[in-house]
Amino acid sequence: MRTSIAILVMFFFPVFGFSQYAILPSEKNSYQKPTSYDELSSYIQLLDNQSDLLKVEIAGQSVAGRNLYTMLFSSSEFARDESKIKVLIFAQQHGNEQSGKEGALLLAAELLKPENRYLFDKIDLALVPQVNPDGSENNKRRNANGMDLNRNHMILTEPETQMLHELFDRYLFEVTMDVHEYSPYGESWKKYGYRKNADITLGATTNINVSENIREFSGNVYLPFIFKYLGDRKFSSFTYCPGGPPGEEYIRHSTFDVNDGRQSFGIQNTFSFIQEGMNGKDDSIENLKHRAEGQMTGMRGLLEFVYGNKDKIKFMVSEERKKLLAPAPGLNVSIQSVHVPSGKPLLLPLLSYTTDSDTLVRVKDYRPLVRSLADVQKPLGYLIPKDCAIMMDWAGRQAFEQVKFKKDPGIQIGQYMITAIDSIDFEGEIVVDPQVKMNDLKELPAGRDFIYLPTAQLKGNLLVLALEPKSMLGLVTYEKYARLLKTGQSFPVLRIMKK
Numbered sequence: 001m002r003t004s005i006a007i008l009v010m011f012f013f014p015v016f017g018f019s020q021y022a023i024l025p026s027e028k029n030s031y032q033k034p035t036s037y038d039e040l041s042s043y044i045q046l047l048d049n050q051s052d053l054l055k056v057e058i059a060g061q062s063v064a065g066r067n068l069y070t071m072l073f074s075s076s077e078f079a080r081d082e083s084k085i086k087v088l089i090f091a092q093q094h095g096n097e098q099s100g101k102e103g104a105l106l107l108a109a110e111l112l113k114p115e116n117r118y119l120f121d122k123i124d125l126a127l128v129p130q131v132n133p134d135g136s137e138n139n140k141r142r143n144a145n146g147m148d149l150n151r152n153h154m155i156l157t158e159p160e161t162q163m164l165h166e167l168f169d170r171y172l173f174e175v176t177m178d179v180h181e182y183s184p185y186g187e188s189w190k191k192y193g194y195r196k197n198a199d200i201t202l203g204a205t206t207n208i209n210v211s212e213n214i215r216e217f218s219g220n221v222y223l224p225f226i227f228k229y230l231g232d233r234k235f236s237s238f239t240y241c242p243g244g245p246p247g248e249e250y251i252r253h254s255t256f257d258v259n260d261g262r263q264s265f266g267i268q269n270t271f272s273f274i275q276e277g278m279n280g281k282d283d284s285i286e287n288l289k290h291r292a293e294g295q296m297t298g299m300r301g302l303l304e305f306v307y308g309n310k311d312k313i314k315f316m317v318s319e320e321r322k323k324l325l326a327p328a329p330g331l332n333v334s335i336q337s338v339h340v341p342s343g344k345p346l347l348l349p350l351l352s353y354t355t356d357s358d359t360l361v362r363v364k365d366y367r368p369l370v371r372s373l374a375d376v377q378k379p380l381g382y383l384i385p386k387d388c389a390i391m392m393d394w395a396g397r398q399a400f401e402q403v404k405f406k407k408d409p410g411i412q413i414g415q416y417m418i419t420a421i422d423s424i425d426f427e428g429e430i431v432v433d434p435q436v437k438m439n440d441l442k443e444l445p446a447g448r449d450f451i452y453l454p455t456a457q458l459k460g461n462l463l464v465l466a467l468e469p470k471s472m473l474g475l476v477t478y479e480k481y482a483r484l485l486k487t488g489q490s491f492p493v494l495r496i497m498k499k
């Protein structure tokens with residue numbers, strides 16, 4: 001009946017109607033200061049109390065003991081409906097990049113509007129609005145241990161990155177996005193006379209060990225979609241391409257390292273992206289409203305894309321992950337790579353410091369492609385000695401699958417002998433490049449116990465990249481693990497190959 005519906009609407013609207021209860025902290029503060037941790041905590045709790053779509057969970061604790069929240073959006077029970085696609089969006093690994101958090105909170109409010117409910121017919125979304133609350137409270141990039149969280153996804157020494165990976169391992173999201181800010185105001189750019197000016201930049205996975213199908217679909221289908229989506233909503237956008245200024249340093253599509261929030265999930269054959277909004281000058285809050293809205297629009301666009309391509313993405317991820325789960329003798333993993341030109345110059349949109357107008361600069365030294373410099377054949381697995389505490393701890397934090405090791409005549413136990421330690425250029429930094437000779441062992445070394453990590457697992461390529469001593473992304477390139485590499489001695493890890 002018409003009247004009772006009207007009464008129901010009147011009755012329910014104040015409860016479920018979005019605008020009735022949700023005053024964003026950023027709006028309350030008129031964007032004159034960033035949302036504090038306390039404001040964020042009470043705001044998302046309020047949303048949780050008032051919406052049936054959202055459940056807020058405490059996913060972990062920061063170094064200083066602040067809660068790390070996950071906002072689980074689902075029209076049913078989260079991750080229960082196999083037909084849905086799971087998306088993880090996380091923001092503010094860097095505490096001085098405030099618009100990621102503000103954008104995530106805007107997104108939460110947006111998603112609870114009735115007109116957006118259709119998204120959850122197909123999507124279960126986990127939103128982590130603030131990975132680094134300790135950094136955020138002080139407007140500092142690093143966490144309270146002084147660690148850059150977005151360089152920590154390989155060694156996972158910090159509670160904040162551990163939280164993200166536990167979350168990922170629990171749900172195995174098909175799509176992930178890591179939300180940041182970039183700062184275009186560097187001195188070298190000022191001297192050059194131009195700076196980058198896009199509201200939003202976006203990047204996909206570039207490590208060549210990530211499934212080629214996923215990389216191509218991300219780069220050729222998602223990126224054009226999102227550029228148009230943002231443009232239609234009056235936000236400028238461009239490909240995420242650090243480096244420069246032109247003439248001084250080459251421009252590339254970021255890093256192929258797997259220690260950041262994009263590639264550490266990407267290497268598990270996930271559709272994984274980075275989104276960077278433009279920071280204010282000197283990490284200030286200038287333009288914070290526009291910045292937050294740009295970030296929100298980018299995240300909202302990702303959800304729209306995933307909604308429209310749900311079956312295709314789910315199928316592709318499932319097929320590509322099957323390949324990781326199967327034993328893969330004969331397959332290669334690239335352990336040293338380099339950025340190379342594609343032959344096409346880059347037309348880079350920049351803002352002139354002198355005229356304050358937009359211009360396109362033709363960048364000659366543009367290296368968008370990644371090529372392998374050294375491959376290894378993917379082994380069956382690796383043995384880690386139980387008496388090597390730092391490696392055992394690491395394997396535990398990465399939660400690798402372990403199986404019982406069975407020695408049989410068909411396998412070969414390889415021991416790495418380090419004959420010399422050279423160095424190699426990795427994206428402008430110098431990292432160790434050991435010279436290695438393989439010894440075949442007839443038996444396991446007497447009196448030592450090992451755990452066995454097979455490469456036939458979702459983190460199989462990650463294992464190879466972490467444990468091969470010549471990997472330029474390997475554990476031994478981190479200070480804490482460098483001492484595992486000694487000239488004239490064997491490396492503690494053993495490699496198991498098919499004969």
Ligand SMILES: [Zn+2]
Nearest residue numbers: 094097180181
């Ligand atoms: Zn960042």
